[in-house]
Amino acid sequence: MTDWQVTATTIYCDAVDDDVTIMVYRDWSTKCTGYKKYVEELDQETAKLLKKKAGRLGRSLKCEGPQDYRVTDYRDKLAAENKSK
Numbered sequence: 290m291t292d293w294q295v296t297a298t299t300i301y302c303d304a305v306d307d308d309v310t311i312m313v314y315r316d317w318s319t320k321c322t323g324y325k326k327y328v329e330e331l332d333q334e335t336a337k338l339l340k341k342k343a344g345r346l347g348r349s350l351k352c353e354g355p356q357d358y359r360v361t362d363y364r365d366k367l368a369a370e371n372k373s374k
Contacts, residue, residue, distance in 0.1 A: 291315050291371055293315065294314070294315050295312055295313065295314050295315065296312070296313050296367065297310050297311060297312040297313070298310070298311055298363060299311075300359060300363075302359060304323075304350065304351060304352060304353050304357065304359075305326075305327050305350050305351070306339075306342045306346060307323065307326075307327075309321055309322050309323030310322045311359065311360050311363050311364075313363065313367055317364060319355060319361075319364050321357070321360050324352055324354060324355055324357075327339065328354065
Protein backbone atom coordinates (compact mmCIF):
# COMPACT_ATOMS: atom_id res chain seq x y z
CA MET A 290 0.00 0.00 0.00
CA THR A 291 1.18 3.53 -0.66
CA ASP A 292 2.08 6.06 2.00
CA TRP A 293 0.06 8.81 0.29
CA GLN A 294 -3.65 9.46 -0.20
CA VAL A 295 -3.52 11.06 -3.64
CA THR A 296 -0.83 12.26 -5.98
CA ALA A 297 -1.19 14.39 -9.06
CA THR A 298 0.70 15.72 -12.02
CA THR A 299 -0.17 18.28 -14.66
CA ILE A 300 0.67 17.48 -18.26
CA TYR A 301 0.01 18.89 -21.70
CA CYS A 302 -2.60 16.67 -23.35
CA ASP A 303 -2.43 16.86 -27.13
CA ALA A 304 -5.79 15.05 -27.40
CA VAL A 305 -7.49 18.27 -26.23
CA ASP A 306 -4.63 20.77 -26.74
CA ASP A 307 -4.72 21.81 -23.09
CA ASP A 308 -3.01 21.22 -19.76
CA VAL A 309 -4.79 18.64 -17.61
CA THR A 310 -4.18 17.28 -14.14
CA ILE A 311 -4.05 13.53 -13.61
CA MET A 312 -4.80 12.31 -10.10
CA VAL A 313 -4.00 8.85 -8.80
CA TYR A 314 -5.57 7.75 -5.53
CA ARG A 315 -4.27 5.34 -2.94
CA ASP A 316 -6.42 2.51 -4.34
CA TRP A 317 -4.90 3.17 -7.82
CA SER A 318 -8.09 4.68 -9.19
CA THR A 319 -7.55 7.72 -11.42
CA LYS A 320 -9.20 10.96 -12.47
CA CYS A 321 -8.29 13.47 -15.13
CA THR A 322 -9.48 17.07 -15.14
CA GLY A 323 -9.58 16.98 -18.94
CA TYR A 324 -12.19 14.23 -18.90
CA LYS A 325 -14.35 16.22 -16.53
CA LYS A 326 -14.03 19.41 -18.59
CA TYR A 327 -14.20 17.96 -22.11
CA VAL A 328 -16.66 15.09 -21.59
CA GLU A 329 -18.65 15.12 -18.34
CA GLU A 330 -19.29 18.86 -18.15
CA LEU A 331 -18.85 19.85 -21.80
CA ASP A 332 -20.85 23.02 -22.46
CA GLN A 333 -21.39 24.95 -25.68
CA GLU A 334 -18.62 27.42 -24.95
CA THR A 335 -16.02 24.71 -24.32
CA ALA A 336 -17.17 22.73 -27.36
CA LYS A 337 -16.82 25.86 -29.49
CA LEU A 338 -13.30 26.45 -28.13
CA LEU A 339 -12.33 22.84 -28.85
CA LYS A 340 -13.65 23.13 -32.41
CA LYS A 341 -11.71 26.37 -32.93
CA LYS A 342 -8.48 24.78 -31.63
CA ALA A 343 -9.05 21.75 -33.88
CA GLY A 344 -9.43 24.01 -36.91
CA ARG A 345 -6.26 25.89 -36.04
CA LEU A 346 -4.34 22.64 -35.59
CA GLY A 347 -5.84 20.94 -38.63
CA ARG A 348 -6.90 17.81 -36.75
CA SER A 349 -9.77 16.67 -34.58
CA LEU A 350 -9.56 17.03 -30.81
CA LYS A 351 -11.35 14.67 -28.49
CA CYS A 352 -10.77 13.53 -24.92
CA GLU A 353 -9.83 9.87 -24.97
CA GLY A 354 -11.38 9.13 -21.59
CA PRO A 355 -10.27 7.61 -18.30
CA GLN A 356 -8.41 4.73 -19.96
CA ASP A 357 -6.27 7.10 -22.02
CA TYR A 358 -2.63 6.01 -22.16
CA ARG A 359 -1.51 9.29 -20.57
CA VAL A 360 -3.52 8.50 -17.44
CA THR A 361 -2.67 4.80 -17.29
CA ASP A 362 1.03 5.40 -17.98
CA TYR A 363 1.25 7.80 -15.02
CA ARG A 364 -0.62 5.36 -12.76
CA ASP A 365 1.59 2.47 -13.89
CA LYS A 366 4.75 4.54 -13.34
CA LEU A 367 3.67 5.25 -9.76
CA ALA A 368 2.77 1.60 -9.18
CA ALA A 369 6.20 0.51 -10.42
CA GLU A 370 7.90 3.05 -8.15
CA ASN A 371 5.81 1.86 -5.22
CA LYS A 372 6.62 -1.78 -5.93
CA SER A 373 10.37 -1.13 -6.04
CA LYS A 374 10.37 0.40 -2.55
